[in-house]
Amino acid sequence: MKTTRQQQDETRRQIVASAVDMMTRQGFDGTTMKDIARAAGIGDATIYKYFPTKDRVVLGFVDEAVRGALADTLATPGLADYGLQEKLQRLTDALLERLLPDREFVAEVMALARRSPLSMLAEPLASRQALREAVTDFISAAEDSGEIEPCDFKGVASGLFGDYLAGVAAYWLADTSDEFAETTQLVDLSLGVLVTALRAGLVNRVLQLGGFVLRSQMARFMQHGSGLIGVLRMAKASLGDSAAAGRPRRPAPAPAPAEPAAKPARKTRTRKAAP
Template sequence: MKTTRQQQEATRRQILASAVDLMTRQGFDGTTMKDIARAAGIGDATIYKYFPTKDRIVVGYLDDAVQQALDAALQTPGFAGYQLQEKLQRLTDAVLEHLLADREFVAQVRTLAQRSPLSMLAEPLAARQRLREAVASFLEAAEASGEIEPCDFKGVAGSLYTDYLAGVVTYWLGDTSDEFADTAQLVDLSLGVLVQTLRSGLVNRVLQLGGFVLRSQMARMAQHRSGLLGLLQLARQTVGSAPRREQAGEDAPPAPARKPRAARPSAASASKKRKGTP
């Protein structure tokens, strides 16, 4: 009997859930495709119709998690009226919220990515393309409202954001502060620096330096936690003190007031959701 699309999607999700559970308990190397198939209640050969390798299962999990987080962020009440920084913060928070329940598994994924980076980067993830489009739309809306100066690198901003997001997740995995307060500060400071830079019209400097910093330095700096936060605080103060360019004979309009941020998961809810989180 031919399976429907809904049945196929249900099987796919069951495979992912079983893989996450097994790999969390047994490790990536200690889990086989046969183990996952049997835990998912499907035949040993059937699993290969959905995922040819364990690496693809991991990538499938990440793709689903990010897409669900993006959907959740876009469906936030009043999201369309958020300012640029609030939109990016809400999206970043949503990703961390979706990864929270599987935090120990995500830590294994990070180790796998460091061991075999090409297996992660080579995949044409649908979530990656959606992130690029979403960030570009955020920038377009900010331009249209006069919140930021016009910028001509909206096409690459999404790619930079995915690199930034990977750095935030790496930092979050090592964050032992109460309710991940250090990660919240990192996100607030770093996105604050970005938006203030865009408001100041320093777009060319962002274009020249942003890709290098995010791609080459974020993961390394995340290991020096206090130093990274201090650098971001200094950067925000420096960029925030730069005068904004005047527009056609009149002062640039002041930036509208920020909307309150979405609440982060509490320590109590985090402890209930986490599976063996350190």
Template sequence: MRISKSQQDKNQRQLLAAAVELIVSQGYERTTMKQIARAAGLGDATIYKYFPSKEKLVLGYYELAVREALAQTLKTKGLADYGLQERLQRLVDAVLECLLPDREFVAITRGLARDNPLLLLGDALPGKAALKAQFEAWLAEAEAAGQIAACGFKGLLAGLMADYVFAIVVYWLQDESAEFSDTTQLTDLSLGLLVLMLESGLINKLGELGGFLLRNQLARLLQGGGALELLSLARRGLGAAREARP
């Protein structure tokens, strides 16, 4: 018997909720697909109709979280009047808000990326394709409105910005500051720097070099103690340069 799309979504969410609870309570390795299916109130074989493996189930959790964060962001009142930086900030905040209730689960399962390096390539990261598409659309809108200089590689930049969101999540998991204030500051500084570079046209001059540095060094930079100071200095420098232009 075929079930409705709404019932399929409900079953999927039940499986994900059960997986989060079990993995947090007993660990990733000790949790089995059968346990997850039974905790969700579904048949042992039913789970495989939604997720062919435990790894795919975990990735499905992140895919859903990103989709929900995007939906929440696009429903934000007055979003059409937001500038580019405000839109980017709202989306990063929405991703962290969606993950916050399951922060322990996120901390446990982030190791999947380390154990599966292919996830870090292309659009294999869960939710990356959706993030990339939204970032590219926002960049195009900002360019058309004259808010940023013409950018000849919006697709590449949008992909790097999607990677940036996942790097922020890694930083957030390690953030022990009150109410994650360090993550808030890092996000504000880094997005402010990016938008200044886009407004000035400097991003076009960095080109492939900037892409290489962002993709290969961003995670290491975010884990370093001087990341906030470096970003603050760079942002102040670009801001001063913009104000000095005739």
């Protein structure tokens, strides 16, 4: 027998699923709370017990997508043996895989976020905190293994990763390349730059001085035609030179006697089939 909490969670998911379907067809402005309630099979007043506004229904979709991506990532076989870049890449891929079936609706979400950024950020999401904690754990594990230099700003870096994912999603929506190859290249390069900076011990200064700039300019910069991929290539090469010329790296721990679990091949993000 289902508990009250399970029933509530199922109702929330049904409301969100109904909203996604209707807003994809009718748009955000063309869909009312009454429309969503009736499509979800609940009373017109009942929906407000779960979501007070349409904005909150949209945030419910984002919350579910991030929660699912985190669960998929943490369930990856052999994840503990992944390097930091591979863990962050797996998490980014998992989110895009979750968003792919509802790509048209994600475009509606992005349009709403640009139009009403404050209303979209006013309510903290549980998934945002869970994301921050997971990324902090990934960075801490990389520190403990000697993969990167100690990072004094793990909390800042972890918080900014949510903004990074939003920027990647915006780039992905505009990506017309085959199987979103340009987005894959963007993720590979950008995470490579981050991890290289961490290895070189440079990210503490970067985050201390540039966190606000990164947060405020991310949405504009993560666009096709911005020259971002070229900038990232140069940044990665420059950071690689800095790391090679910098202070000696901490010695890596002795390898474990057993072979680590094989890492699954990266999934290719395929396009949604046309109806």
